[in-house]
Amino acid sequence: MSFVFWFLAAIAVAGALAAVLLKNLVHCALALTVVFTGLALLFLQLDAQFAGFAQILVYVGAVAILVVFAILLTRSSETPKDGGVFSRTWMAGLVIAAAVFAVLGWAVLQSEAGLPHETAVPNVTVQQIGNALMGRYVLPLEIVALLLTAAMVGAVIVAMHEMGDAK
Amino acid sequence: MFEKADQVFLLLRDWLVGFLPPGWRSAAGVVLGVIGIIAVFPGLFAITTVLERKGLGRMQNRLGPNRVGPFGILQPIADAIKSLTKEDIVPLNADAVVHFLAPVFLVVVVFMGFAVLPVGRNMVLVNMDSGLLFYFAMGASTEVSIFMAGWSSRNKYSLLGAMRAVAQMISYEVPLLLSSVVIVMMTGSLSLVKIVEAQNQYSWGLPHWYIFTPWGCAAFVMYAVAATAETNRSPFDLPEGESELVAGYFTEYSGFKFALFFLGEYLAMLSISGLGTTLFLGGWSAPLAVLNWVPSWIWFFSKVMLSISVLIWVRGTLPRLRQDQLMNFAWKFVLPMTLLNLMVAALWRFMGDGWARWVICSAILLLVYVGAGRVGMRREHFGPRTYRYAE
Numbered sequence: 241m242s243f244v245f246w247f248l249a250a251i252a253v254a255g256a257l258a259a260v261l262l263k264n265l266v267h268c269a270l271a272l273t274v275v276f277t278g279l280a281l282l283f284l285q286l287d288a289q290f291a292g293f294a295q296i297l298v299y300v301g302a303v304a305i306l307v308v309f310a311i312l313l314t315r316s317s318e319t320p321k322d323g324g325v326f327s328r329t330w331m332a333g334l335v336i337a338a339a340v341f342a343v344l345g346w347a348v349l350q351s352e353a354g355l356p357h358e359t360a361v362p363n364v365t366v367q368q369i370g371n372a373l374m375g376r377y378v379l380p381l382e383i384v385a386l387l388l389t390a391a392m393v394g395a396v397i398v399a400m401h402e403m404g405d406a407k
Numbered sequence: 408m409f410e411k412a413d414q415v416f417l418l419l420r421d422w423l424v425g426f427l428p429p430g431w432r433s434a435a436g437v438v439l440g441v442i443g444i445i446a447v448f449p450g451l452f453a454i455t456t457v458l459e460r461k462g463l464g465r466m467q468n469r470l471g472p473n474r475v476g477p478f479g480i481l482q483p484i485a486d487a488i489k490s491l492t493k494e495d496i497v498p499l500n501a502d503a504v505v506h507f508l509a510p511v512f513l514v515v516v517v518f519m520g521f522a523v524l525p526v527g528r529n530m531v532l533v534n535m536d537s538g539l540l541f542y543f544a545m546g547a548s549t550e551v552s553i554f555m556a557g558w559s560s561r562n563k564y565s566l567l568g569a570m571r572a573v574a575q576m577i578s579y580e581v582p583l584l585l586s587s588v589v590i591v592m593m594t595g596s597l598s599l600v601k602i603v604e605a606q607n608q609y610s611w612g613l614p615h616w617y618i619f620t621p622w623g624c625a626a627f628v629m630y631a632v633a634a635t636a637e638t639n640r641s642p643f644d645l646p647e648g649e650s651e652l653v654a655g656y657f658t659e660y661s662g663f664k665f666a667l668f669f670l671g672e673y674l675a676m677l678s679i680s681g682l683g684t685t686l687f688l689g690g691w692s693a694p695l696a697v698l699n700w701v702p703s704w705i706w707f708f709s710k711v712m713l714s715i716s717v718l719i720w721v722r723g724t725l726p727r728l729r730q731d732q733l734m735n736f737a738w739k740f741v742l743p744m745t746l747l748n749l750m751v752a753a754l755w756r757f758m759g760d761g762w763a764r765w766v767i768c769s770a771i772l773l774l775v776y777v778g779a780g781r782v783g784m785r786r787e788h789f790g791p792r793t794y795r796y797a798e
Contacts, residue, residue, distance in 0.1 A: 293540040303545025304421055305573055366537045366597055
């Protein structure tokens with residue numbers, strides 16, 4: 241494990257801790273973007289250009305912004321001024337995060353036995369990923385697309401309903 | 408002789424790096440490239456501000472800056488000194504850390520985008536396999552910094568401006584990406600260097616730029632619209648509409664931080680013009696085969712400055728849109744047109760050579776453009792102004 245890996249891992253873990261422990265929700269969301277960036281840089285360090293840039297494009301560019309919008313639209317962004325940077329329920333947040341991480345880690349470690357054991361580092365270009373997505377994995381891709389379309393139609397219907405009420 | 412003029416910056420870099428021990432040379436070469444980018448593009452930014460103020464002045468029947476230096480061309484230096492010496496005010500209620508980080512983050516991310524732009528033959532800092540994806544990833548990250556600026560100021564105008572900016576940038580990012588995907592489909596590569604090389608061919612002395620094909624021309628128009636919106640330029644400058652929001656998300660910034668926002672905005676404009684040049688206007692390739700002796704970097708920067716001039720011209724000509732018009736235009740017109748353009752590009756690819764594909768592809772695009780415009784405008788009724796929320 242090189243110095244670069246430890247550096248990026250430290251950034252990602254620090255961002256994750258901040259996202260769980262901080263008091264102000266918008267700060268948590270911004271810390272989450274740090275985690276996303278750290279993960280993207282880890283992908284890049286593993287020579288996975290497509291995964292890394294897609295991570296930045298989708299998560300930093302869109303998901304983080306959506307999270308922030310959701311926070312600002314659902315509850316007040318103003319937090320009470322009474323002292324402390326950390327959330328009062330930081331213990332609960334930390335425990336829940338650790339539990340989720342433990343379950344995920346356990347699942348990943350269990351699945352290792354079922355995977356083919358790669359010895360050489362595969363050299364995958366963006367073109368190959370595109371071919372795989374459009375060829376072998378086209379059905380999962382289309383199912384995801386359908387799911388997202390359904391979600392979007394649902395969101396539009398919810399918004400239209402509210403507009404009808406106002407009139 | 409012409410070869411040397413074309414590669415002069417690379418020769419200069421190699422000469423400078425030659426003084427160092429061999430182990431350091433590649434790293435020093437990269438550092439010199441970064442210094443080049445950091446020196447050249449802010450220099451262009453200074454020129455652009457003068458050009459914009461003088462040009463807008465001309466369009467509005469006034470002189471523009473004319474006091475500092477001959478014809479006011481030293482104005483950017485005076486501006487720089489002014490913003491460096493001004494007091495840096497942070498509002499009492501502002502979130503100081505986020506307020507400080509926002510402009511820094513913006514400028515860093517915008518500078519990163521220049522890393523993959525080929526500014527001349529062999530002149531690219533990082534020749535990435537997925538350069539276009541990297542560029543868009545960096546472009547998408549600017550939204551976070553704009554939100555940070557607007558939210559941390561604790562000012563309702565700032566927050567409104569940031570919300571508008573983010574909503575607008577997310578909406579127009581989709582057509583921006585989809586109009587560029589056509590180029591990737593035709594070139595078969597995400598590398599910007601390969602995209603320029605594919606356009607650097609000539610038949611009868613005329614270049615094979617993508618703008619000279621039906622799908623390329625349509626994509627270029629939509630790219631230009633989306634890029635103008637993405638950089639918050641007029642007529643899409645609602646996020647900083649001064650008549651309603653003071654200055655939008657950077658209302659609470661002063662002194663050098665304000666200058667950083669200004670720099671970031673103009674650098675984003677230069678960089679997105681550079682990307683448009685690379686994708687559609689042949690990058691560093693010459694417009695005529697006989698002009699190939701002119702150094703390639705001159706062509707790149709001329710095309711970028713020409714695009715900037717068009718942006719200034721548009722700013723001086725068009726009125727600002729309303730928020731609902733902006734969103735309707737993005738989702739109901741530009742996005743369907745980009746999707747159609749993807750189909751047309753595929754059709755073009757599979758019809759093979761010959762004149763038939765020119766006629767059919769152009770006809771489809773023109774018919775749908777005119778038809779969609781007609782149908783879309785039918786529902787608009789132009790009459791006395793009606794107010795929905797105010798009597």
